[in-house]
Amino acid sequence: MRKGNTWIQSTLAATCAALLVAACGGGGADSAATGTLRTAMTDAPSCGYDNVFVTVDRIRVNNSATASPDSGGWSELVLDQPRQIDLLDLQNGVIEELGELTLPVGRIQQVRFVLVDNATANPADIDFDPDADPTRAPNHVVFSAGGFEELKTPSGQQSGVKINVGIDVAEGQVADLLIDFDACKSVVEAGNSGNYLLKPVLTAIPRLSSGVRGTVADALLTSGAEVSISLQQDGEVIRSTAPIESADLDENGNFILAQVEPGTYDLVFTAPGFITKVVTDVVVPEGELVNLDPDSTTPVDENEIVLLPATVEGEAVGTVTNTDDVKPATFVEITQTLTEGATVLITSAQLSFETFDSGGVMTGVGDTAGYSFTLPVDAPEVAPYTATGVFNFNADTGVEGEYTVMGVAEPVDLTPVVQTAAASFDPAFVGTVDAPREVITNDFDFSSSPAP
Template identity: 40%
Template structure:
């Protein structure tokens, strides 16, 4: 088994698969079969994790099926074997960095399901899948279905004859790793999307004072986080791949006011720059408060996705922070700035971004809990500097 912190095939910005086979869907390729076949190229990437320095997964293969409902032993599966099996640090796969999983020929047609098969923890590889909590030691990551049937992923992939379809498996590590009370255990409950590998997105710089892993930068539409990353040590960030459209860029860092750039345009095959190293984005200092609470289902603790949102004066919605509740206790905690967000409309260089405090949003947050397709909302409620706000959800 080959263990890597980051695949040697990882690439940044070019967003192409390793070995010269990458490209957007529709790139001509030569397949080893016939003119009724095309090729699927897959890569792996990630968003920031909450409270972890490393999140490792060991990938053995990816299975592909035309049917969204196909069981693991059904007909029609094609396997992309990752050879040799590789251990990836998901948190190294940010800022436009991808790790190639390989390519596989497929009969032309539509494919609706992927299964990501992980190696088992045990024997010579007790930490094949693991996490390193911030300030802690490496511990195993439990993957209940990952080693046998695989982690089921919904897909929307069209394979054309003699063409390559280039796609990315995009983890959301913050929502995918769940704590289990005081047991010291961590569970993988994957939140993963399968998206086209586009050469478009948003780039920029934040000030060196917030250039660390605790800073969370995201592209959003209607308060839905579609792509997120953390800046590198120089403050640079890259949010890609991102489909053409208009986005809100949201920057959140501990002890800083939220910073928002609205109406950021993304066009095909283009990286939109919102700031430079000479004029980086610098969120204003603020004092944080926190929201705490629990998720109960019929009186028993449960795991749900929690989000804190704010409504801007423009009427737009932004998500400021997200987390998962504890799988054993149902408890959650979110740090939130007790300060209005600073908002600017996008302006292309050489024009400057003009930020102003959004007093309409103020210190008020709404809180949502999402569980099995059901969403409960509480608020808006005001957060106070250094204070604690209790928000409980029952299903």
Template identity: 40%
Template sequence: MKSQQLATLATIRGENSMTHLLRTCGMISTVTAAALLSACGGGGSSSDTNLSGTLGVAITDAPACGFDAVNVTVNKVRVHQSATAGDTDAGWTDITLSPARKINLLNLTNGALENLGQTPLTPGRYTQLRLVLDANAGSAMANSVVPSGTVNEVSLDTPSAVQSGIKLVNQFDVAAGQRVDLVLDFDACKSVVRKGNGGFALKPVVKVVPTVLNGINGFVPPALLTQHVMVTAQQNGTIVAATAPNATTGEFYLARLVPGNYDVVITADNSATAVIAAVPVATATSTTTLSSASAPINLVAAATAPGIIGGTVALAPVSITEVATVSAKQSFAAGPTVTVKYQGVDIATGAYALTLPTVAPQLAPYSATLPLVFTAQANTLPGTGKYKVEAAANGYAVQSVPSVDISTANQLGVNFTLLP
């Protein structure tokens, strides 16, 4: 199993991700993480390493919705033991990247990592972790996006990230003579929002996860990838992890999952949604396989064009820091509730538009015996071509419309006003 897992990881990290990672500091797996992170860049204070602990930091990403590239230029990572320490207070330890490194986050799916460096730390508990980005200056775009179907970079505004840094919610302990490795898991799909004038802004959604590699892997047919396939691991309809399959092999890896059961959802532009219910991840180092290259999970082609649910989301009172997210969900009469698509609204206008299949979704209970057997779920609730639509934002109550029907026509007036 261990050799198979390493072979899977090597396959996944092919093409652009492989080239990118080797150019920077090498791939990091569960076997080589400590050695590679110790050998790669770093910064911070000097001290007796026999008395200090060590922090290593890397970055990874979930796929972005509607972009072929999402670039950020990382300047430094900052850590502090006080949760209330200000930017200029004493006691910060920095991992400084010199020169600052421009990273295309979309190269970092399927468990691939970009090492950001390491530093000695005084033993103790650390309660602040910040990711600081370089600012865009003149014609040089330190932070940018390339919208799908285009070739030109468009500036990505990052006001808070280049001032105080992106503040990450995490506490970790460092022991003398021991090493702590953290991964900053960037959700570009939720983090990049439209500004209504053709521009884009970064409203970061980043979680801190363990470096150790585990999760769920499988294959979809490479021919399906022209439909912008996304694979997510969910619990009770909440997306925990997301990735896009390898562009050549169709392999996907949902990495770094807390042990437990997950519903795996595979979506494409014009195919039936496929759901594998209650997929187990047994341990922090185990990988559960759902399909093979010779027998991939193939989505059922839709006989009718996809539909669109759209509208606006307003925040009352208006917020200059929060951006709403809209999701379309379906529930199975004898299975889970899952999110089929989600999207951050336009930061200026509150507009959104979700393109969704009108064909019945496919459901398979998890089985260790492959291939999995899918059946069409015509009795999906609220119904085939019908979705429960939810709007949410931090600090505001979630609102939902229980059944929006796109089986015969688009629905472009599904509007929300979110209240605290």
């Protein structure tokens, strides 16, 4: 079970982990003027883990977007002690303050986020998470099914993970910037070796107070199912939770998705074995936390979201091939386009082509990575947003069993390459959630596209 946070304090990104960067300074051109860089973290959680522990050593900043790790012009915020943080504690709006750094007035264009190296770190120097086992590696993942694995950090130690930003340090003013650490995409299984890599996926976003809060029915939580909740636009997840059990919410099943830009979103609820539920056209005003459940304190709650068990499920399976020597980060995603036009993401996973020996040493990079998704064939339940929080859900039978499977290759700093295929289950198919399941197979080949 994951450690619980009170829901009002805590965000999935699904929330992502986020590094808050706040620059303070003046409007003058005097090169001697200084400002302050304030740093913190929050999380866009992971998938299928109880804990994702990372240990932060320092944060480096530079006014040049092209400066190499060894060139001049770097300023560093070095923590008093490398600090171990559980990214899955940083949910429902929680951020981890890391410290402040005095900088000359100017424009920061590059940030490097540096983690300790498991192989060289001295445990005596580390400020361990109070709920972690200090005999384990500073960076490691704990599985919901039991057990743990070291997270190898090939790109996160010496030079740090690079993030291109644009932060103006202006004298006497404060500018905040939040860096999302997407744990879902950052923890990668290394082929079939049983080893796991931490390949940090970081994104710079404004620090915002707007978002959405609501309640999931207790009946779903006590069934043992794990529900994922996300705010989406055109099938792109903007903010989400990791798969949630009751330990991740308070006793009333409350959730919160914070740090969201003002705009209109689809709120999507998914859980294995349950019918997808979508609240469309949720308008989030600037600086406002929209409450979907204003009646959450009453004995009889009409506003909580109740997910119903799926009666029939199918499977989308396949392999992804890339014979190039260097392979970009690759994902497989399943989306569904509703009758009223909105496209929502149902499930996704990052694939790994790397192979390792029993000692964790990389032995090669394979050409194929398999994927498999179990999907509800039942029609999704959809309702437009209402300010009262009482939603009139109806089954969208027009898209029952109809999905799109996407293979997505995302080379660094290049436009992602997307391949799509239909996954349409036979409406006449008869089965149960256990068996038989209809299976649809789609394969993708990204060899030489995009170029490494």
